Amino acid sequence: MDWLLHANTTTEKLVLMVVAILLFVVVMGVVLFAVDRPKNPPKGLVIGAFLGPSVLLLAFGLVYPGLRTIYTSFFDRTGSEYIGFDNYVRAFTQDSFQLVLRNTALWVVCVPLVATFLGLLYAVLVDRTRFEKIAKGLIFLPMAISMVGAGIIWKFVYEFKPNQQGIQQTGLLNQLLVWVGFEPQQFLLTQPMNTFFLIAVMIWIQTGFAMTILSAAIKAIPDDIVEAAQLDGLRGVGMFRYITVPSIRPALVVVVTTIAMGTLKVFDIVRTMTGGNFGTSVVANEFYTQSFRQNNAGLGAALAVILFVFVIPLVVYNIRQLRITEEIR
Amino acid sequence: MRRSSAALATGAALALVLASCAPSADDGGDDSTDDTSATAELPEIDCAAYDEFGDLDGTSVSVYTSIVEPEQKTQEDSYQPFEDCTGVTVEYEGSREFEAQLLVRLKAGSAPDIAYLPQPGLLKTIVTDTDAAVAAPDAVAANVDTYFSESWKGYGSVDGTFYAAPLGANMKSFVWYSPTMFADAGYEVPTTWDDMIALSDQIVADGSMPWCAGIGSGDATGWPATDWVEDVVLRSAGPEVYDQWYTHEIPFNDPQIVEALDDVADILKNPDYVNAGLGGVDSIATTEWDSAGAPILDGNCWMHRAANFYQTQWPAGTDVSEDGDVFAFYLPAMTEGEKPILGGGEFVTAFSDRPEVQAFQTYLSSADWANVKAVTTPDGGWVSANNGLDTDNLATEFDKLSAEILADPESVIRFDASDLMPGEVGTGTFWSEMVKFFSEDKSSQEVADAIEASWPQS
Numbered sequence: 001m002d003w004l005l006h007a008n009t010t011t012e013k014l015v016l017m018v019v020a021i022l023l024f025v026v027v028m029g030v031v032l033f034a035v036d037r038p039k040n041p042p043k044g045l046v047i048g049a050f051l052g053p054s055v056l057l058l059a060f061g062l063v064y065p066g067l068r069t070i071y072t073s074f075f076d077r078t079g080s081e082y083i084g085f086d087n088y089v090r091a092f093t094q095d096s097f098q099l100v101l102r103n104t105a106l107w108v109v110c111v112p113l114v115a116t117f118l119g120l121l122y123a124v125l126v127d128r129t130r131f132e133k134i135a136k137g138l139i140f141l142p143m144a145i146s147m148v149g150a151g152i153i154w155k156f157v158y159e160f161k162p163n164q165q166g167i168q169q170t171g172l173l174n175q176l177l178v179w180v181g182f183e184p185q186q187f188l189l190t191q192p193m194n195t196f197f198l199i200a201v202m203i204w205i206q207t208g209f210a211m212t213i214l215s216a217a218i219k220a221i222p223d224d225i226v227e228a229a230q231l232d233g234l235r236g237v238g239m240f241r242y243i244t245v246p247s248i249r250p251a252l253v254v255v256v257t258t259i260a261m262g263t264l265k266v267f268d269i270v271r272t273m274t275g276g277n278f279g280t281s282v283v284a285n286e287f288y289t290q291s292f293r294q295n296n297a298g299l300g301a302a303l304a305v306i307l308f309v310f311v312i313p314l315v316v317y318n319i320r321q322l323r324i325t326e327e328i329r
Numbered sequence: 330m331r332r333s334s335a336a337l338a339t340g341a342a343l344a345l346v347l348a349s350c351a352p353s354a355d356d357g358g359d360d361s362t363d364d365t366s367a368t369a370e371l372p373e374i375d376c377a378a379y380d381e382f383g384d385l386d387g388t389s390v391s392v393y394t395s396i397v398e399p400e401q402k403t404q405e406d407s408y409q410p411f412e413d414c415t416g417v418t419v420e421y422e423g424s425r426e427f428e429a430q431l432l433v434r435l436k437a438g439s440a441p442d443i444a445y446l447p448q449p450g451l452l453k454t455i456v457t458d459t460d461a462a463v464a465a466p467d468a469v470a471a472n473v474d475t476y477f478s479e480s481w482k483g484y485g486s487v488d489g490t491f492y493a494a495p496l497g498a499n500m501k502s503f504v505w506y507s508p509t510m511f512a513d514a515g516y517e518v519p520t521t522w523d524d525m526i527a528l529s530d531q532i533v534a535d536g537s538m539p540w541c542a543g544i545g546s547g548d549a550t551g552w553p554a555t556d557w558v559e560d561v562v563l564r565s566a567g568p569e570v571y572d573q574w575y576t577h578e579i580p581f582n583d584p585q586i587v588e589a590l591d592d593v594a595d596i597l598k599n600p601d602y603v604n605a606g607l608g609g610v611d612s613i614a615t616t617e618w619d620s621a622g623a624p625i626l627d628g629n630c631w632m633h634r635a636a637n638f639y640q641t642q643w644p645a646g647t648d649v650s651e652d653g654d655v656f657a658f659y660l661p662a663m664t665e666g667e668k669p670i671l672g673g674g675e676f677v678t679a680f681s682d683r684p685e686v687q688a689f690q691t692y693l694s695s696a697d698w699a700n701v702k703a704v705t706t707p708d709g710g711w712v713s714a715n716n717g718l719d720t721d722n723l724a725t726e727f728d729k730l731s732a733e734i735l736a737d738p739e740s741v742i743r744f745d746a747s748d749l750m751p752g753e754v755g756t757g758t759f760w761s762e763m764v765k766f767f768s769e770d771k772s773s774q775e776v777a778d779a780i781e782a783s784w785p786q787s
Contacts, residue, residue: 077785078458161608162612166627189611277768289548292433293429295752296753
């Protein structure tokens with residue numbers, strides 16, 4: 001049974017996969033069956049059986065590393081000497097890190113607002129039109145692409161070649177510029193515009209998410225409210241301003257905060273498209289660079305903690321709003 | 330009933346996702362070992378050299394490295410004679426994230442038996458920050474004393490202890506050009522720095538762009554520019570200053586280094602010289618290094634400074650020879666008498682002292698391995714500083730040229746300085762500031778000052 005531990009051929013690997021699936025199904029089945037077995041199981045047993053494994057895994061996989069990261073952030077690069085808040089001071093005062101914090105702020109402000117705004121606009125415009133499904137599908141498609149994939153796609157879109165004899169443009173955007181008669185641009189090189197060109201990629205991905213949630217919320221507005229408003233003479237923009245937006249306010253907040261959380265930890269796009277060069281680095285990318293490439297565990301941990309602290313209020317607000325939406329339903 | 334079957338279905342779906350991730354972790358590369366017998370006849374090796382390590386049959390050695398496909402196959406093929414001799418299985422694992430992941434693995438206590446470190450600076454970090462590295466056995470030290478020059482042994486040592494024997498070697502002081510284009514235009518290969526500048530001016534006067542350059546390389550963007558600077562420091566300031574420079578006996582912003590940066594700027598930041606077919610000076614920062622030389626083939630530029638391993642970057646079918654489509658000349662020194670060379674290479678570091686690991690280290694440091702590797706690399710692009718390497722075994726004319734220059738007693742070889750500097754500088758600010766040198770047009774002095782400021786205190 002050596003192949004169970006060291007699967008070498010494709011067949012062995014496939015068989016191993018099936019075995020793993022069966023094992024998982026059996027274990028899950030046993031757990032579900034066992035918990036259901038006693039006629040009136042004590043509440044503690046049910047809670048323990050379902051919650052216990054997750055709590056253990058969370059403690060081991062999330063809480064412990066989290067505490068450990070906070071601890072490491074007070075030590076120097078090798079983790080041997082206690083240096084207090086020096087890493088944090090460095091992260092907030094050094095020019096290069098201030099740039100990183102500024103970029104992250106730009107991301108967190110721009111992506112959620114623009115993506116949500118576009119998503120909302122789109123949802124309202126295509127609502128109850130003939131081609132709604134296709135239109136929504138088109139906008140939703142980028143959601144299925146990984147951030148790395150999107151980064152690579154857009155890197156091609158922004159690709160720069162000079163406009164001269166014997167040179168073929170390979171970047172879509174620059175080809176368009178050349179056709180219209182402009183000079184090709186170094187989109188990813190010029191600060192600070194390059195950050196916005198990266199942000200555009202994230203917006204491209206997230207608009208679909210915003211549109212889906214908001215579209216569902218719009219459809220959930222009770223018809224009698226809409227009819228009453230129409231009887232009162234509300235049309236178009238007025239309807240949007242006084243009925244649609246207030247009715248879906250909780251959903252809007254959830255969408256904005258969810259996207260903001262995803263944006264805070266943006267890493268893949270920056271890393272694939274510029275590697276954090278040309279002044280485009282963000283906190284998550286800098287955290288990776290410091291921890292793993294420059295081998296500065298302390299500073300990397302401090303950056304991770306800063307990110308963590310920024311996310312907490314968003315998470316709290318998000319969950320509270322989510323509860324409110326659920327209460328309304 | 331409906332609920333529990335739904336739960337089962339969810340569970341199965343989850344398991345599918347989990348299981349599909351699991352097997353990919355160990356795709357070591359066993360598929361490629363089967364067809365090794367088909368390759369060219371391997372040189373005979375002396376199995377007796379491994380007797381002193383005892384009976385090793387059935388044991389295995391794990392190797393972790395940044396050398397991935399297509400070079401991975403030629404590496405694996407070159408282990409075959411050793412495996413046949415000793416019965417040891419070499420488990421090869423290549424990763425593009427090697428530098429970052431190796432330290433993670435060392436800290437997590439799951440060190441590989443052997444890693445090929447591309448930077449002596451990384452070896453130093455590992456030795457000082459962890460106690461994972463194991464000093465090289467006597468047999469390896471003996472091999473290195475026999476087959477390598479003193480300086481190569483020094484790069485594999487930390488604080489007087491010898492850890493790592495050199496594996497492959499890079500010869501970086503090359504300028505790629507097109508011999509046919511040069512012949513048609515009546516240009517001569519320059520033999521001094523001034524000749525090269527004069528040639529560049531000549532090309533400009535003839536209405537063309539002499540240089541192409543690119544330093545993009547994913548998250549390692551910037552390293553090709555550090556090679557430029559190192560080559561120039563070695564030429565304008567000399568090997569002694571070079572040694573003081575990377576050991577930080579003189580500051581990074583020493584006037585001699587700033588001057589070298591200015592010399593680089595004279596070529597790479599001169600809009601008349603660069604960047605043919607790729608844009609203006611700032612396009613150097615965004616152009617990928619591996620495609621930067623391609624415009625030579627289209628006649629858009631004439632010269633591209635890149636190491637010997639650039640040979641593998643030319644499109645298939647390109648004639649790389651002394652009078653073919655492309656070839657390289659030695660990046661000239663200031664005067665004709667000197668021959669400073671910028672080199673690089675990997676170092677075999679062990680994290681275990683089991684006999685089979687030591688036997689494998691011994692094999693890799695022997696002349697036997699160097700010759701086997703040369704034969705198992707039929708397409709070329711590989712050389713070693715091992716003087717037991719028979720250059721006839723090397724595949725291409727160009728590799729022979731590289732090996733000859735590396736072995737030339739006139740050559741003054743210095744290792745890539747950025748690989749010797751502490752990580753924060755060598756793979757950190759030196760890279761990122763060189764990017765700003767081009768992308769933000771930072772001055773030589775500003776760049777040098779910024780790098781000096783980042784040099785670790787201790």
